[in-house]
Each structure stands twice: as structure tokens, then as C-alpha cells.
Amino acid sequence: MPELDIDALLDLDRRHVWHPYGPMPGRQQPLVVESAAGVQLRVAGHGELVDGMSSWWSAIHGYNHPVLNDAARGQLDRMSHVMFGGLTHEPAVRLAERLVDMSPEGLEHVFLADSGSVSVEVALKMCLQYWRSLGRPEKRRMLTWRGGYHGDTWQPMSVCDPEGGMHGLWSGVLAEQVFADAPPTEYEESYAERLRDTVERHAHELAAVIVEPVVQGAGGMRFHSPAYLRVLREVCDAHDVLLVFDEIATGFGRTGALFAAEHAAVTPDVMCVGKALTGGYLTMAATLCTPRVADGISRGEVPVLAHGPTFMGNPLAAAVANASIDLLLGQDWRAEVKRIESGLHDALSPASEIDGVQDVRVLGAIGVVQLDHDIDMAAATRAAVAEGVWLRPFRDLVYTMPPYITGDEDLARIGRAVCAAAREG
Numbered sequence: 001m002p003e004l005d006i007d008a009l010l011d012l013d014r015r016h017v018w019h020p021y022g023p024m025p026g027r028q029q030p031l032v033v034e035s036a037a038g039v040q041l042r043v044a045g046h047g048e049l050v051d052g053m054s055s056w057w058s059a060i061h062g063y064n065h066p067v068l069n070d071a072a073r074g075q076l077d078r079m080s081h082v083m084f085g086g087l088t089h090e091p092a093v094r095l096a097e098r099l100v101d102m103s104p105e106g107l108e109h110v111f112l113a114d115s116g117s118v119s120v121e122v123a124l125k126m127c128l129q130y131w132r133s134l135g136r137p138e139k140r141r142m143l144t145w146r147g148g149y150h151g152d153t154w155q156p157m158s159v160c161d162p163e164g165g166m167h168g169l170w171s172g173v174l175a176e177q178v179f180a181d182a183p184p185t186e187y188e189e190s191y192a193e194r195l196r197d198t199v200e201r202h203a204h205e206l207a208a209v210i211v212e213p214v215v216q217g218a219g220g221m222r223f224h225s226p227a228y229l230r231v232l233r234e235v236c237d238a239h240d241v242l243l244v245f246d247e248i249a250t251g252f253g254r255t256g257a258l259f260a261a262e263h264a265a266v267t268p269d270v271m272c273v274g275k276a277l278t279g280g281y282l283t284m285a286a287t288l289c290t291p292r293v294a295d296g297i298s299r300g301e302v303p304v305l306a307h308g309p310t311f312m313g314n315p316l317a318a319a320v321a322n323a324s325i326d327l328l329l330g331q332d333w334r335a336e337v338k339r340i341e342s343g344l345h346d347a348l349s350p351a352s353e354i355d356g357v358q359d360v361r362v363l364g365a366i367g368v369v370q371l372d373h374d375i376d377m378a379a380a381t382r383a384a385v386a387e388g389v390w391l392r393p394f395r396d397l398v399y400t401m402p403p404y405i406t407g408d409e410d411l412a413r414i415g416r417a418v419c420a421a422a423r424e425g
């Protein structure tokens, strides 16, 4: 097969290929990645760019990692995929066992899904079905706080921030959920009081509360006090509401704890993981739940969880996930994330001097510069690329969550690129 030259490739891309959150045909020309290794993307016409995004939180060990490559190759020679109905296999069983071992105490059952959004669908279905099984079908709404992001399929969209999730566009179509105000950064008793009150007032119709713990990702890159998670746990327990944590972005060490729930020592009833689960190699996510939730569902009139994706438990993805988790736990990941945290602190501190910068914040291996205006995404991206870094600013945010293997010099470079993007955007 002859290789396409770059112009032909971009022309075909523009005419035929839909990109995330994009119009058709595309208006902004994407960069063409030829290969990737370590923390670098090799981009046609631009050479090597340090990846400040970990391909949307996922590539925590960097690209083309020999251990992950071996895991994929080894599994490829055994089998890439078999259906999961009526069949099982070691990669999936081992993965479920690892996830149970490493996640907050009390989560014991694992549903393997094929993307983050699907794992949230499954989480919400579990909660709805739990209450139906217990003869309380009126408990069918979800409560969340504003500013969240839980995915792009229908149920997850209904609990995304109403503005960011374009609920206006979907009125009459999306399930109408209950929204509390976005959580403040610091603990405020008055906010906690209002949160408790909102849950209590709606408890009779609530199946679950679903939130991203500690870090709200794509909904605005905001951080909040872990103490709010304890407030939610207590009020949910007191009023018969299930609690779901969406750890798809925060899981696997990103915030400095293995899972963000650990910052509050809280176990949710249901937890979603995804993104970094396979180290960014393949699409896979998981929904974990407690025996209470599983037993409830299994005692119902329809005593099964009616969900079963074609590629459920994909052995190739599971084998890479196992290798990625081993890599993570086999190193002092806490020290690496701390190192990145202090590197980002240093590298992003000049940003607070830039005109139009409203806030600079760092937590774990996440760095955020927030502006007082919406960014010119093309100009900001160009400025970062000129510094040799790949970033994907959005709305009023220039942010980075680099791979954990990013060295100190590359962290400094990412810092310069974030500042350049903030200045030019």
C-alpha cells in the first residue's frame, strides 16, 4: 500500500473523518502523528513534541513502552478476543482481581466495559436496577453537582454540567436530573449544609448521587476539598441513596492517591475507572460495585444485569491493563507523581504574571492555568507547538496532565508551553 503524502491524508481527513467535538467537514487542520515513543509524539512537519496531555489522561507510562508492547504481543499470539458470554479467560479474571485489590475496601465485583461512557451507563443502570429490584422504582433520578463531566452517551450526558453538556440543546430528550451547585475549592460548611439539604429533599426520587471525586476534569478542571465526599457518603447513607464515584480521569495515581476517593477514605457503592486503565493502549473501562448492590440486583424480578458489550472483557486490552497496573504498582509511583506535582508548581508559577490569567493550580500530576476569557484554541495550540509541546487547551483553560515518566527538563518545557499558550491564546 503506497503511503499517503501529508496533503492527501489531510484532504481525506477533512472530507471523511469526524474528530472529537468537531464540525463536518473539519475547519481546523489536525497534526499528523507518525509514531510516538516515551513522552514524545513524532508529528509530520514539526518533529518531536513532548506530550502534555497523556492522550487525555491515559498514557501514564508514555508511548511504545517495551513492557506494555510485550504484554500486547504475548496476548496477540494467544488470542485477541473471544466473546465473554459463557466464556472467561485469565487476563480478564486477573484484571478483576487486581482492581478489587487496589480499589477502596468494599468494592468486590467488576463489570468490564469498553469505554468510560459505557462504564458510567452501567453504573447508572446498576443503581436504577437496584432500586427497582427492591420494589422502589420511583427512585430513578440522579443527583450531581454542576461542573462535572461523565461522558458523551445519553445517561452520562444527563449528569454532565448542564451548560458544558449543552442540556439546552437536548431539552426534552435528556433525562432530567437534580443539580447542586458546583463544589467550592475549600471546605465551606454552608455549602455542605446545602448539599445535604438537596440530597435529603430529593432522596425519595433519587437512585444515586454521582460525582467525580476531588477533581472535576473535562467539565472545567476544578479541584475541591475531599471533605465533601464524606458529606456525600453520610447523607447518602442516612437517606437511602447510592453513591457513585467516577474515577475515570482521577484513577491510577493521577491526583497523588491511587484513587481520589482515598483522599477522603470513603468507599462509594459503585465506582467507574477507565482512561489510564490500559496505560493508554486500548479502550477499556470498568464498573466496580459492592456486594450490597450486586445482591440487590440479583434478588430482583429480573435477577441479571442486562448489559453485555460485544467486546466485553477484551483479552488484549485486559492483558495490557494487567501489565500497566503491574508497572504502576511496581514503582514508587507516589514519589513520581509528587515529583511531577512540584515540577509543575515551579514550571507554571510564571503563568500567574500573565495578563488575563485568573488562576494557576496544581494537584498531583495535573496543572491548570485558567484565563478570564475563552481561548483562541488554534493560536494557543500553535504557541505550544512552537515550544515543542502538545497541548489541547479548551474554553478558558490551558492545562496539562503529563505521563508519569516525564523528566524534569520536559516538565519545564511543558511549563514554558503552557505559559506561551496562555499568552497567545
Ligand SMILES: *Cc1c(COP(=O)(O)O)cnc(C)c1O
Binding pocket: 115, 116, 117, 118, 120, 149, 150, 151, 152, 212, 217, 218, 246, 247, 248, 249, 274, 275
Ligand atoms: C473521559 C471521561 C469519561 C468518558 O470516558 P470515555 O472513555 O471518553 O467514554 C467519563 N467520566 C470522566 C470523569 C472522564 O474523564
